[in-house]
Amino acid sequence: MPELPEVESLRRILAGSAVGRTIVAATVREPRLRRALPGDLAATIAGRAILEIGRRAKYLLIELGGDLVLIVHLGMSGSLTYRRDGFDPGPFDPRHDHVEFMLDDGARLVYNDPRRFGLIKPIGRAALADSPELRGLGPEPFAPEFDAEYLWRATRGRRTAIKTLLMDQRIVAGVGNIYASEILFRAGVRPTRRAGRVSRAEAARIAALTPAVLAEAIGDGGTTFRSYRDSRGQPGRFAERLRVYDREGRPCPVCATAIRAATVGQRSSFYCPRCQK
């Protein structure tokens, strides 16, 4: 579900609903996520105010009082929903509502993650930037240093597929499987092309389209593929705008040629054989 646009959409929703509240208590129903939650998580965060909600790549950063930050990653199937009377995204899910934060206004934040590939990790603010999660990340797609020249250099001498490189979080942070296919479609470059064979002009197009496509998706509240819902229970509207992802056999929106599927770096990928060289 969650690539950068979905996490950013979540961040914005929580910025307007949860910031300023205090976590009065927390319940951990299932601590076995990708890594086990610390046994004292609930005690650690109880009583802390939610000061700010940030984001880095696909990580949500909940800044709490006392210089504590909660790093939250939604993995493949996670969601964090804001629930209160009259504003409830769905019924209680006893199997996958793993963690619940009770807020001082009576609302709750619920972390739900069926596959449990996600992460919730408290860390001191001073250690955040050097944490194993954030340390190796490349620039944000919206950062000025992620430009044509940067991407061009990053591709030189690389034999890996351009799509794999675009999804490499060390190169640029936040691009996942859905948006990589969409970006490369708009750039006219096949996902299977070796990165080292991308021209300077193509690298420039990809570098420009990466933030453009992500920004468009953020504006649409992200993409719903299968079951994703945002923090208010709404599906992401960008799903209707996908041009190639999960559209094998359907007509290319530009030239009507049938969209093809290919496996690149063990991930499903989609492209137009005519528009993408």
Place this chain on the structure above:
DNA sequence: AAACATTCCTGCACGC
């Protein structure tokens, strides 16, 4: 019933 929106780790091949 095969596929899957993410990340992390292992091991092999290659080059210096």
Place this chain on the structure above:
DNA sequence: TGCGTGCAGGAATGTT
């Protein structure tokens, strides 16, 4: 030979 790097593959897991 030994080491570092790049890359492929697999694993974690439950749902559709």
